[in-house]
Amino acid sequence: MLTYQISGPLSEPEGNDPVDPFDIHYMGANSRHLAHELIVAAFKKSGLTKAEVAKRLGWKDRSRISKLLNVPANITVETLGELLFVIDGSEPNYSQNWPCRAQHGNGGHPEWLKVPGATTTTSTSPAKVFYSQEAKAKITRTSEAAL
């Protein structure tokens, strides 16, 4: 099976052209996920219970904590700061990163995909999303119609 590693999903904004809506939404969702992962990691490391975190925050409703820990919700920067501090006394560390410029090397292929002559390209995103050339011919349904 011939496989390709495809370049990352984002394009560096430039000029006066509108940025593709996908790129804008991607970065928004990615920020939400990263903030959530930060909170969950701190919470797990702390050994605290949700009830204890709620108590530290002075929140009577424990379900609010559950909601924040369960899904990558669109929380405010203020809530992120408050939550991290009450969990372990930390604060978020803000810095800039340029995902379009980051270069990530190829990872290994599983054995069942290693074939002589397989071509790969360097990805510009953390993702390793591949597709099969053979599948392209076999799968004809247009997925967009399904949404």
Place this chain on the structure above:
Amino acid sequence: MREVFATPDVYRFLNGKTDNVRRELAKRAADSRVAIDRFIAGASVTVGMDPFDKAARCQLARNYPPNDGIWDFRIRDPKPHVRIFGGFAERDVFVALDYRNRDALDFDGAVATMVLLWKDMFDSYQPVTGDNINAYLSDKWTPV
């Protein structure tokens, strides 16, 4: 290290520039791609092994019948939700076969289609099955 392989249709959706997907789908495509990217990056994932008893927050769920080895990524924001179906070719290797709008989704029909897609692509090579979650993911999973 986790890897995701995608069919061209899924790939086009996950790489959802407006020349690949309709403009109104851009947000759902972006959220789907982020979910897959964070999965690949090794983020903790909530897993539902029981097709009929799992938490709403579950991010990766096994479908009925379990022996078919068909799973779906549950993209629950924004609405309408998206489901990205596929199977595990081996531990930490997910093959994304197709995607669907959750609204009015016929899961039985979708799973049957995914089984055919898998067979079409991999012939006798079967997806991972069984009730041991460690056969699917090596780490950073939470059963829900």
